[in-house]
Amino acid sequence: MFYVSMFFQYASQYLKTRLTYRIDTVIEILSDLLFQAVNLIFILIVFDHTASLGGWNREEIIFIYGFFLVPYALFSSFFNIWDFNERYIVRGEMDRVLTRPVHSLFQIIMERMELESLFGVITGLVIMGYAATELGLTFAWYDVLIFISMVLGGAFIYAGIFISIATIGFWSDSRTDIMPMMYNIGNYGRYPVNIYHKVIRFVLTWILPFAFVGVYPAAYFLNREEWYGYAFLTPVMGIVFFSISYLLWNAGVKRYRGAGN
Amino acid sequence: MNVIEVQNLRKEFKSYSSRSGLSGAFRDLFTRNYKTLAAVDDISLNIKQGEMVGYIGENGAGKSTTIKMLTGILTPTSGSIVVNGMNPHKQREEFVRTIGVVFGQRSQLWWDIAVQESFRLLKKVYRVSDEDYNRHMGHVIETLEIGPLLDKPVRKLSLGQRMRCELAAALIHNPPLLFLDEPTIGLDVLVKLKIRKFLKEINEQYKTTILLTTHDLTDIEALCERVVLLDEGKIIYDGKLNQLQSQAVEGKQVEFEFLTEIAKNNLVFLPNVQWEQKDATTWLAHVNGDERLVSQLISLVVQKNPIKNVRINEVSTEEIVRKIYEEGMALA
C-alpha cells in the first residue's frame, strides 16, 4: 500500500517536471513512432519476397510485433536501468538511495521512469487491432485477463534480465557493453523462434527468454495451439526471472562499495 | 543510554592493480593483483544520546567510510554496529527512518526539481504527517532562512544555499540522530555560523545526537565537547576537546614586542623556555610549564628590556591537530 502511494507521488512529480518540457516529450513520442514505423516497413519488405516466414503469414508477424510493443512499452517506461552503473555506482548516487526508507530498487525504478514510453501500449494495441481484423480473429472476455497477465509476464522478463545485468556493477567496476547488446538480442523475440537455429531457440526460450515477450504469448491469441504450452509459461517465466534479479540485487547491495574517491 | 555502539569495526577495500602490457592484461583476466587497504581498522566507540561528537582526521583517515557503515550504506568487513538499537545494514529500511544524513560533498536532494518538491516527496517517503511537518519544518525553514529558496531547483542554488536546504531535508522526519559528513565544506563564515547555531539549537531542543566530520576545527570548537581523532583508520584519541589541547601541547607561547631591536643574549634564559625570533623587535617564547613559569619569565624579561607589548597565546586546536597529524600521537 505504501509502495502504491509512493508510486503515485513519484509519478505526479514526474508529470509536473515533464509538463515544463512539453516539446521534448512530444519529440520523444514522435521518434518512438518513427522507429516503430521503420520496424513495420521492414516486415512488409520481407513479405514482398516471401508469402510466409516459418509457417507464419504477414499479418501474424505484424500481430506478434504489435503484441511485443505492449510489454516493451511497460518495460521501457519503468526500467531504465541501462545506465545504472554509470549513474548510481560510479557517481555514488546509490549512497543517497540507501539512506532512504524505501527499497533501493523501487526508488531507482521510480526515479528513472519515463512515462511517455507508455504511448507504445497504444501503438501496439492499434497494430494488433489492425492485424486481428485482417486475420478475422475473435476473442473471449477472459482473453483480456490472459492478455494482461502475459503482458506483465513479458515486461517482468525484460526487467529481470536487465536488472540482473545492472547488478554486475556491484561486483565489478569495469565498464561493459552488455547492455546495448541485450537490447539487440531482445528484438529476436519479435519473430517466430522456429525460424532460428536450435541453439538460438533454446537461448531465447530458457537463458534470455525474450521469446516470451513476443512470439510465444502472441501465439495464444493467434490460435496456434502447438505453442500454447509456451504461451502459458509466460507469466511463470516473468515471476521466475524477476525474482532471480531481485535476489541478485539484494546480494549486490551488500557488496556496494561506494564511490571511490 | 548509548545511541551508537561500535565494536571492533573494520572495513577493507580491495584495490586492483593492472599489470602492464598485453601479456599483463591477459594474466589479469585470470588472477588479478590486489592490495587490501583497511580504511577503518578495528575501531570501538560508544556515543550517548544528546552528545555532539566531532569526528576528525586527515584526508583518507576513514571518516566517511565509518559514517557510511554507521548509516547502513556500506557493509562492514567485520565487527558489530548497533545504532538506535538496530543493525544498520541488516534492517536498513526501518533503520534509516531514525537517522538524518548530510554529505557535504554530494547532494541528497533531487537535482532537477524545486526544493519544496523534494521536501514534499521526502515527507511522503518518511511518512510524516502534515501536522508534524508544519510544526517542525516551519521552524527549521525559518531558522535556516531558506524560505525564499524553496521554489528553486537544487541545481540553481549556490553551495551555501544548497547546504542549508540539505540540512533541512535531513530533518524532515525529525530524527533523533544526525550524521553530518563535512556539512560546512566550502561555506562562508556567515553561513557556517548560521548552521552551527542551528545545530546547537536542535541539539538543545530535541536532544538530537550529532556526529559530524569536518576539516574546520573551529566547527568542533564551537559545537563539540567530545572529539574522536582518527588516523589511518584507527582511533588515536577519544575524549574532551580541551583535554586534547592540554595533553598535546603543554604550556603556552608568550610573544614579546620590544621597543628596540634586541639581540638574543639580552633575553632571559630559563629551563623549559625556548626563544624564536619573529622579526627585528619581536620574539616568541615557547614555555613548557604552568602559569607560574610564565609569569616569572615575563617579569624577568620586562625588568631587562623596554617593552611595547606582551601577549600570551593559547595554542589553537588547529595547531595542536596539525602537530598531531605531523608527529603522530605520542600521548595516547
Ligand SMILES: Nc1ncnc2c1ncn2[C@@H]1O[C@H](COP(=O)(O)OP(=O)(O)OP(=O)(O)O)[C@@H](O)[C@H]1O
Ligand atoms: N569505494 C572505495 N574503494 C576503494 N577505496 C576506498 C573507497 N572508499 C574509500 N576508500 C579508501 O579508504 C580510505 C578512507 O577513505 P574515506 O573516504 O573514509 O576518508 P575520509 O577520512 O572521509 O577522508 P576525507 O577527509 O578526504 O573525506 C581512503 O584511503 C580511500 O582511498
Ligand SMILES: [Mg+2]
Ligand atoms: Mg570524507
